[in-house]
Amino acid sequence: xxxxxxxxxxxxxxxxxxxxxxxxxxxxxxxxxxxxxxxxxxxxxxxxxxxxxxxxxxxxxxxxxxxxxxxxxxxxxxxxxxxxxxxxxxxxxxxxxxxxxxxxxxxxxxxxxxxxxxxxxxxxxxxxxxxxxxxxxxxxxxxxxxxxxxxxxxxxxxxxxxxxxxxxx
Numbered sequence: 001x002x003x004x005x006x007x008x009x010x011x012x013x014x015x016x017x018x019x020x021x022x023x024x025x026x027x028x029x030x031x032x033x034x035x036x037x038x039x040x041x042x043x044x045x046x047x048x049x050x051x052x053x054x055x056x057x058x059x060x061x062x063x064x065x066x067x068x069x070x071x072x073x074x075x076x077x078x079x080x081x082x083x084x085x086x087x088x089x090x091x092x093x094x095x096x097x098x099x100x101x102x103x104x105x106x107x108x109x110x111x112x113x114x115x116x117x118x119x120x121x122x123x124x125x126x127x128x129x130x131x132x133x134x135x136x137x138x139x140x141x142x143x144x145x146x147x148x149x150x151x152x153x154x155x156x157x158x159x160x161x162x163x164x165x166x167x168x169x
Contacts, residue, residue, distance in 0.1 A: 047101035
C-alpha cells in the first residue's frame with residue numbers, strides 16, 4: 001500500500017469534529033437543545049487552549065466529561081473552540097474547550113457517539129488519529145455504553161470502519 005500524503009485520517013477527524021461544531025452552533029443560536037437531545041463531552045483538561053478553573057483542574061487532572069442538557073449559559077462557538085457556562089456543585093464555571101481537546105461526544109437520546117484518539121499530555125506526542133464511531137442500535141439491541149466518568153473504563157463497542165460509509169462501485 002502507498003503512503004498517504006493526503007492524510008485522510010486527519011481530514012476525517014476534522015470532519016467529524018465539524019459535526020460537533022455544527023451541532024453546538026445550532027444549540028447556541030437557539031439557546032436550548034432541541035427535543036430530548038443532550039450531550040456528554042469528554043475532553044483533556046491539560047490540552048493546549050483548555051481553560052478551566054484550578055479547582056476543576058485539580059479534581060480532573062487528565063480528562064473530564066461535561067453534560068450539556070438543561071442548565072448552561074453563554075455558549076459561544078468559534079472555528080477552533082467553544083466556551084460554555086456550567087454549574088458544578090452549585091458553583092458557576094466558565095470553560096473554554098478547543099475541539100482538538102475532545103476525546104468523546106455522546107448524545108444518549110439517539111445513541112450517537114464519536115470517539116477521537118487524542119493522546120494524554122504524558123503519552124507519546126505521536127497520535128494515531130483513530131476514529132471510532134458507534135452505530136445506533138436497531139430495536140431490541142443493546143445501546144452503546146454511556147460516556148465514561150473519570151477513572152472508569154468504557155465497555156468495548158462495535159467499531160464501524162469508514163469503509164462502511166463509502167459508496168459501492
